[in-house]
Amino acid sequence: MIEILFFFFAALAVGAAINVLVQKHVLYSALSLIVLLSSMSGLFILLRADFLAVIQVIVYAGAIMVLFVFVIMLLNLPEDEDGADRLRWLKFLGIPLGLFFLFLTVITLWNVERQDIVEAQMAGTPELIGRSLFTDYLLPFEATSLLILIALMGAVVFAKKDL
Amino acid sequence: MNIPVVNLGAILPAIMLSLFGIAIMVAEPFVSDAKKSWLGWLAIAGTIAAMLALAPMSRQAGQWYTNLWIVDSYSIFFHFLFILIAAITILTSMNFLQREGIHHTEYYALLLFATVGMMMMAGSNELIMVFLGLEILSIATYVLAGFRRTDLKSNESAMKYFLLGSFSSAFFLYGVALIFGATGSTNLIVIADSLRSGDPQTSLVSLAAALMLIGLCFKVAVAPFHVWAPDVYEGAPTPVTGFMSVGPKAAGFAVLLRIFMTAFPTLEDRWTSVFWIVAALTMLIGNVIALVQPNIKRMLAYSSIAHAGYIAVAVAAGSEHGVSAVLFYTLAYSVTNLGAFAVVTMLSRSEDKLVNLNDYAGLASKRPGLAAVLSLFMLSLAGVPGTAGFAGKFFIFKAAVQSGLIWLAVIGVITTVVSFYYYLYVIVQMYMRDPNEEFADVRTTGPLKLALAITIAGTLYLGILPTRFLDWTVSAAVNALR
Numbered sequence: 001m002i003e004i005l006f007f008f009f010a011a012l013a014v015g016a017a018i019n020v021l022v023q024k025h026v027l028y029s030a031l032s033l034i035v036l037l038s039s040m041s042g043l044f045i046l047l048r049a050d051f052l053a054v055i056q057v058i059v060y061a062g063a064i065m066v067l068f069v070f071v072i073m074l075l076n077l078p079e080d081e082d083g084a085d086r087l088r089w090l091k092f093l094g095i096p097l098g099l100f101f102l103f104l105t106v107i108t109l110w111n112v113e114r115q116d117i118v119e120a121q122m123a124g125t126p127e128l129i130g131r132s133l134f135t136d137y138l139l140p141f142e143a144t145s146l147l148i149l150i151a152l153m154g155a156v157v158f159a160k161k162d163l
Numbered sequence: 164m165n166i167p168v169v170n171l172g173a174i175l176p177a178i179m180l181s182l183f184g185i186a187i188m189v190a191e192p193f194v195s196d197a198k199k200s201w202l203g204w205l206a207i208a209g210t211i212a213a214m215l216a217l218a219p220m221s222r223q224a225g226q227w228y229t230n231l232w233i234v235d236s237y238s239i240f241f242h243f244l245f246i247l248i249a250a251i252t253i254l255t256s257m258n259f260l261q262r263e264g265i266h267h268t269e270y271y272a273l274l275l276f277a278t279v280g281m282m283m284m285a286g287s288n289e290l291i292m293v294f295l296g297l298e299i300l301s302i303a304t305y306v307l308a309g310f311r312r313t314d315l316k317s318n319e320s321a322m323k324y325f326l327l328g329s330f331s332s333a334f335f336l337y338g339v340a341l342i343f344g345a346t347g348s349t350n351l352i353v354i355a356d357s358l359r360s361g362d363p364q365t366s367l368v369s370l371a372a373a374l375m376l377i378g379l380c381f382k383v384a385v386a387p388f389h390v391w392a393p394d395v396y397e398g399a400p401t402p403v404t405g406f407m408s409v410g411p412k413a414a415g416f417a418v419l420l421r422i423f424m425t426a427f428p429t430l431e432d433r434w435t436s437v438f439w440i441v442a443a444l445t446m447l448i449g450n451v452i453a454l455v456q457p458n459i460k461r462m463l464a465y466s467s468i469a470h471a472g473y474i475a476v477a478v479a480a481g482s483e484h485g486v487s488a489v490l491f492y493t494l495a496y497s498v499t500n501l502g503a504f505a506v507v508t509m510l511s512r513s514e515d516k517l518v519n520l521n522d523y524a525g526l527a528s529k530r531p532g533l534a535a536v537l538s539l540f541m542l543s544l545a546g547v548p549g550t551a552g553f554a555g556k557f558f559i560f561k562a563a564v565q566s567g568l569i570w571l572a573v574i575g576v577i578t579t580v581v582s583f584y585y586y587l588y589v590i591v592q593m594y595m596r597d598p599n600e601e602f603a604d605v606r607t608t609g610p611l612k613l614a615l616a617i618t619i620a621g622t623l624y625l626g627i628l629p630t631r632f633l634d635w636t637v638s639a640a641v642n643a644l645r
Contacts, residue, residue, distance in 0.1 A: 108370045112345075138167055139174070139228040143283060143295045146181060150276050150299055153188075153269055154306035163267045163312075 002046060009042035030068050037061040049124035173223040173234050174286075175216035176242050177279045180249075183209025184275035191268045199266045203257040203610070206271035210250040213278075217242055230350055231289035237643040240490055240635060241285035241417045248410045248497055249278040254614035255505045256402040258606075262513055263400070265311055274406070277303035281414035285421070290339045290349040293418055297335065297382070300411055301328045308399040308407070314514065320398025327381065327391045335378025341371035342426075351426040358429045365430075372427050372434065376419075383415035385471045386444040396464035401511055404460060405504030408467040409497040416474055416489055423478075424486070424643055431481060438479035439571055445472030446578040453585050459507055460518050462585060463500070466544060469582060470496050476571050477559045484562035486640035491558050491633060495543075495551035495625045502618030503540040506533060509605055523589060525598025530605060534593040536615060543622045545586040546579055551625035558633070 016036035023029045037060045044053035133141045157163065171178060187202050187209075194202060220242070223234050252274060260266040276299060283296025305328060309321025343349055345367045346357040358368065377388065384392040396404045423434055449469025456462040474496075477488040510526075510533070511518045527534035543550035556579060563572040607615075625632060 105370065108366045112364060112367050135167055136229045137231075137291070138169070139232055140289075140292050140295055143292065143299070146276060146279060147295060147299050147302070150273065150303050150306075153273060154302055157267070157269050157273075157306050158309060158312065163269070 006043070006046055009039045009046070012036075012039040013043070026072050027069065030065065030072060033068075034061050034065050037065070047124075051124050051126045051129055167229050168227065170223060170227045172219045173227045173232060175220050176213040176246065177282045177286075179213040179216045180209055180246075180275045180279050180282075183212065184272040184279075187268055187272045187275070194268075196266070199268055200257050200261065200610075202268040203253060203260075203271055206253045206275060207250060209275055210246050210253070210278075213246045214243070214250075217246075226288060230352070231292050232286055233288040234286065235642040236635070236639040237417075237421070237490075238286040240639045241413065242282055244413055244494055244497060245278050245281045245285070245410065248406065248413070248501065249274055251498075251501045251505070251614050251617055252402055252406040252410075254610040254617075255405060255501070255508055256400075257610040258608045259400065259402050259508050263311060265400075267310075270307065270310060273303045273307055277307070277406075277410065281410060281417075284414045285417040288351050288421075288425070290342070290351070290422075293422070294332075294336060294339060296414075297332065297418070300414060301332065301382075304328075304403075304407055304411060307403045308395060310400050310403065314398075316398035316515075317400065318398075320395045323391055324395045324399075331378045331381030331388070333378075334374050334381070338371045338374030338376075338378060341367060341374065345371060351422060354426040355428060358427070368427075369430065369433065372423075372430060373437075375422060376434070376437065379415050379419045379422075380441065383412045383419070383471050383474075384468055385441050385475055386448045386468065389445065389448065389468045389471075392468055393461050393464040396467070397458065397460045401460065401504060401508040401515065404464075405501050405508070408463065408504070409493075409500050412467070412471060412474075413493040413497060416471075416478065416493060420478060420486060420489060420643065424481075435479055435481055438475055439568065442472050442475035442479050442571060443574050445469065445475055446575055447472075450578040450581045453582065456585070457519050457521075459520055459523070459589070460511075460515075462520065463503065463507070466582070466585070467500065469578065470500075470544075472578075473556060473559055473575060476563050476568070476575050479571060480559075480562040480566040480568055482562060482566050483637070483640045483644055484558070484565055486643055487633070487636040488555070488558040488562045490636035490639055491625075491629070492555035494632065494636075495555035495622075498618050498621035498625065499540050499543040499551055502615060502622060503537065503544065505611060505614045505618065506537045506540065509533070509607065509611060510602075512604065520589060520592055521596075522599070523592045524596035526593040526602060529598055529602040533605070533607070536619060537593065538590045539619065539622060541586040541589050543626065545583050549623075549626050551622045551629075554626050554629040 013036050016032045016039065019032040020029045020036065023032065037056060041053040041056035041061070044050075044056060183206060187205055190202060190205070217239060220234060221236075221239050226233050253271060256270065256274075260270060280296045280299030280301075280303060283299065284293055287293050287296060305321055305325045308324050309317050311317035339349060342354060345364045346354045348354055348357065380388045381391075396408060399407060423431075427434065446469055449465050449467075449472055453462050453465035453469060456465060470492075474489055474492055477485045477492065479485070480488070507518070510523070523537075526537075539550070543552035546552040546556040556575075560572045560575055563569075563575065
């Protein structure tokens with residue numbers, strides 16, 4: 001049963017990810033991104049990372065994507081204009097190199113000694129995550145506050161009309 | 164439940180800079196526009212406080228915060244270097260910001276926070292922490308690169324840096340995820356132990372190491388991951404360009420060495436050959452393309468790529484001497500390059516109107532002092548004996564030869580000779596061409612003079628009496644390799 005669910009969500013995720021790239025209209029790309037993020041959260045549930053799955057839906061599929069869609073609608077971008085003619089030839093370099101990288105990664109991961117699927121030892125519950133944030137990962141947790149502060153400042157610096 | 168020991172002493176310099184950064188933001192609304200430069204001096208006070216905080220930090224040697232923060236002479240050396248870089252950049256920026264009409268004090272706060280990010284990269288023993296430091300540094304630098312908000316080139320610079328920077332961060336993160344999958348830890352020492360104890364999965368570990376390497380090579384701008392650098396450096400405000408060409412580069416190499424020395428010593432023969440190729444390519448590409456740049460900011464951008472190549476030579480050497488040479492060279496290069504950018508900042512006038520090499524024609528007859536100072540920095544970048552650049556290059560090539568990388572050293576020396584052409588060309592312009600203009604509107608002000616004084620003193624001191632700093636870098640290298 002788990003295998004079926006895994007392949008369902010995995011296929012959905014990969015399909016949605018490809019769709020994000022090939023869509024001409026930004027809005028469709030954004031909508032496929034929501035599908036991608038939701039199916040990822042399905043994968044997290046299969047790994048028993050419940051907290052991460054919920055956060056994934058609330059933060060990414062919820063908050064960030066709503067913001068995305070709003071921005072796209074407010075900007076009301078014209079249809080894709082194919083502006084980057086000058087760099088078109090890069091496609092012929094980039095796609096083969098990208099495929100080569102994919103090939104290397106797949107080969108490596110394929111050859112990793114596979115172990116039997118084991119039931120996850122601990123569920124990724126908020127309690128355990130909170131505990132490790134305030135003990136083992138105290139310093140990174142505090143450092144994150146600085147990261148968020150900088151991101152906030154950056155947004156203000158770029159977006160405010162007169163600073 | 165075990166609460167970890169919270170040792171504030173071990174992270175005191177970072178705390179100091181963060182506190183001063185926050186203080187600047189809080190004070191901003193209460194300071195009138197005319198007195199904004201006071202907050203610049205407050206930022207300078209922050210760097211001095213952080214410098215003083217190095218003393219209590221150095222007494223806390225060891226690993227802290229459940230082994231994810233490490234205090235040794237290696238991390239203290241880099242803390243010192245980052246604070247120095249931040250201080251010189253702030254001094255260079257104060258009048259620049261006023262002149263360009265962008266005197267927003269967020270600039271100082273961002274610079275201090277970026278420095279904290281660099282400290283986290285050099286001081287951590289944990290890939291998660293490294294990543295956080297990397298992101299703090301990168302995001303702050305993206306914003307600084309776009310700080311001239313109405314200038315298209317500055318926007319382009321920020322946008323390019325942001326897109327490619329995020330892309331490279333993703334590579335790094337993917338590498339971290341794979342190494343966690345292979346060894347079950349993100350702690351560098353635990354990773355090394357589990358690699359030594361057998362349990363190979365070597366191909367997976369190599370892939371992870373390669374991905375992390377790609378991510379970090381982007382940040383330090385070595386070939387073939389250097390393509391973003393010239394555009395980004397050209398568009399960014401000039402003092403920020405100076406900062407970007409030394410700060411993230413030094414932090415990137417600090418992390419690179421720490422990760423590969425501590426976590427992957429078992430793969431050493433593999434990554435040595437990778438660095439051989441990277442170093443050779445970077446030196447060749449950087450130096451050859453710099454020859455044909457008419458714009459001094461672009462020329463210095465390619466020159467900074469070339470210098471990353473020299474540092475990569477020392478990384479490839481890998482020995483104690485190699486690590487020590489990396490540290491010494493980052494210090495020598497930082498001081499010299501910040502000095503050069505301080506002069507360029509001054510001479511480029513508002514909105515980067517005069518940044519072409521032929522705008523420097525005849526500078527020596529009108530402003531002999533400035534011309535002499537810029538000549539000193541160019542000679543140091545080229546590596547003329549008696550300057551910091553020469554001492555740095557000497558130690559690098561010596562380490563390379565000792566590790567048997569004769570051909571790499573030969574390529575290094577040849578490309579250094581090539582680089583003489585474009586560095587000396589600036590001097591030729593200044594001394595042997597007739598002036599096109601009066602240079603009357605070039606003003607040297609207090610903070611800039613101070614920045615120049617520090618960088619000149621550093622360039623000469625490291626060039627003539629390198630032994631004291633060399634002792635420090637050697638002890639740091641021994642520390643890092645243990």
